[in-house]
Amino acid sequence: MDLLETRELRYFVTVAEELHFGRAAERLGMAQPPLSRAIQQLERRLGVPLLERNRRGVTLTRAGEVLLHEGRATLDAATAAARRTRRAASPGNRLVLAVKSGADHELLRKLLDAHAAEPDAAEVEVLLCGIGEQERLLRDGRADAALVHLPFDCLVARHATLVG
Incomplete structure (x- = not known):
């Protein structure tokens, strides 16, 4: 069973929104090489390419588009769960x-x-x-x-x- 970590999803969603590893790394407050390695590792674990990289830039594959949509929803749900949990404890x-x-x-x-x-x-x-x-x-x-x-x-x- 392939489980995705919220950290991985946050990294991927940021790269997918920026379509640029440098800007995504800056937004995440990290260096570009570890971000690139994390995305490559995610692609290997899932067994599908999520991004197409070439001299002109980065584009999403069909699988990448799906993970962007699902990843945003998952991150929203995780954020909502944390907020509602804290609110329930107040x-x-x-x-x-x-x-x-x-x-x-x-x-x-x-x-x-x-x-x-x-x-x-x-x-x-x-x-x-x-x-x-x-x-x-x-x-x-x-x-x-x-x-x-x-x-x-x-x-x-x-x-x-x-x-x-």
């Missing part, structure tokens, strides 16, 4: 609600008042965000729930899921 019961900054404040107030009236209601922290950011905040664990307005936010969220 005193009190707290829920983080992502809300678009231009949201209907009257509706939000009514929802929060109704929630607060429930027995044992969790404390709600409102996290203001931009248009279409709710999905990212949910995925990376910074938010537990989101207030989404139809139809625009759903279309943006659906597009982000398909593209990103």
